[in-house]
Amino acid sequence: MTPRYVNVLLSETGAGLTERVLELRLLQAKAMLSEPRCFNMRIGEIALRSGFSDVSYFNRCFKRRFGCSPRGAR
Incomplete structure (x- = not known):
């Protein structure tokens, strides 16, 4: 492909x-x-496991896409 x-x-x-x-x-x-x-995983660890190497970038993208922070979604 x-x-x-x-x-x-x-x-x-x-x-x-x-x-x-x-x-x-x-x-x-x-x-x-x-x-x-x-629930026992840190948000940074979830970001890394999802393919994000920069937690700040992850937080911005998450908030832009879902309208709340990752902590708020938890």
Whole structure:
């Protein structure tokens, strides 16, 4: 599968590859924040496990996407 082919498939959704990957990472993090077995994990650890290397960037993206901070979603 070539990058061009992936972009063609994603163009139907109106999002590029980067935006789609970000969305999937944020959805994974949101699911982990509400998962009872993840309550003992720090938000920074959830961010890292969801593919974010910068917790500040994660917090900004999360708030922009879901309208609340990760702590508020927990």
